[in-house]
Amino acid sequence: MNVSKVISTINEQTQNGITEVYLVACGGSLVDMYPSKYFLDSEAQKIVPGMYTANEFVHSLPKRLNKDSVVIVCSHGGNTPESVEAAKVAKERGAHTIGLTHNKEANLLKYSDHQFVYEWGEDSDVKNNPMAIIMELSVEILKVTEGYAHYDAFQGGIEKINGIITEGKKLVAARAKAFADKYRTEGLFYILSSGASYGHAYGFAICSLMEMQWLNAASIHSGEYFHGPFEVTDKETPFILMMNEGRTRALDERALTFLQKYAEKVEVVDAKELGIGTIADEVVEFFNPILFYSIMCVYREALADVRNHPLETRRYMGKVAY
Incomplete structure (x- = not known):
């Protein structure tokens, strides 16, 4: 899956451009999202970023969530119930969902408009691991919506x-x-x-x-x-x-x-x-x-x-x- 193509496609499908980015996961997968939240907090002037542990996202859904929102959900095994439910809820609200997992048979992918099955293990290049992919997605979102001078x-x-x-x-x-x-x-x-x-x-x-x-x-x-x-x-x-x-x-x-x-x-x-x-x-x-x-x-x-x-x-x- 090509990061640039995915974000360009999503942005074209929105009414007002991408307005929010929600980063949703549990445990280690949530940790992988923190750098992207920090990046968007630091660099974005218009995009509103949010980071949620998946079960809190489900039970305390942000009112800003809408059809111009991107919800990125990551689950290593792809079947964490809270994360799967978060993607399902986001999709039902009309948001654009991106799912990341190491498991090509993951339930998460059923509710992911765009899917990344990432590499893992000692022999993998870290740019193909979730932390880097989520960062690339966030940087690409900033570039297409506001521009990013250091792209x-x-x-x-x-x-x-x-x-x-x-x-x-x-x-x-x-x-x-x-x-x-x-x-x-x-x-x-x-x-x-x-x-x-x-x-x-x-x-x-x-x-x-x-x-x-x-x-x-x-x-x-x-x-x-x-x-x-x-x-x-x-x-x-x-x-x-x-x-x-x-x-x-x-x-x-x-x-x-x-x-x-x-x-x-x-x-x-x-x-x-x-x-x-x-x-x-x-x-x-x-x-x-x-x-x-x-x-x-x-x-x-x-x-x-x-x-x-x-x-x-x-x-x-x-x-x-x-």
Whole structure:
């Protein structure tokens, strides 16, 4: 499915052009949408973006939803009941639905006007993974509705990011193992980041640590750290700080300065050090979370290995009624 063609088709079918973009999913798929919400909040002047966990979208449907709205729904397996229902409700309201899944037989696709069955796994190019595809859809929507001055720079970033990730994984392999060895017995982690990457701080906490490792974890926005959360900082509590390149780096640097003074268990993952600076300054901030997702997978795999707790292990998900 061609992103440009899909958005051009949708825009031609609207009465007033695309006026709203709703990003709807659950769990890790919702995390994949956060960078696009951040992008549209930052760059759009007329389009109204919204991001919803799927069940809230269903039960608290936005009144703005209309025939000029685009609703992007993502579900990895494609059969998450809340996400399927969200797409169904959106379609019934006349909105244009775009469904993303890894499963070509997914129920989600029944309610998707436009369908993306994305690549997944170690051998896939990240530009064909959901986070990047949803970003491309959002950028294309902005381009056709309002224009986007940095469109070419963004496309250049899409072509570069996979290579940056490949080299970044090599760079962190040894330190990820050292991290896992050092923190193997810890039961609580705080994850900090800012900008487009705050969504992945949340995602690493709820998916990688809580779901996949049964560890207590919480995300903290680097800008909010000094407005309450820093009071729990001590020399015994582990913090992971994902430092962005781009406009919000100053927020991460401020948090790092404080952590270096008052904490001892601090793991810093710096996008700048990992080579993301080869992407144009005007768009680099939107690529931080795409990089961080792949890099933090190295960390979680190392932790799972040393803790002898496979990432696929579950006690409730898919096992009991909920």
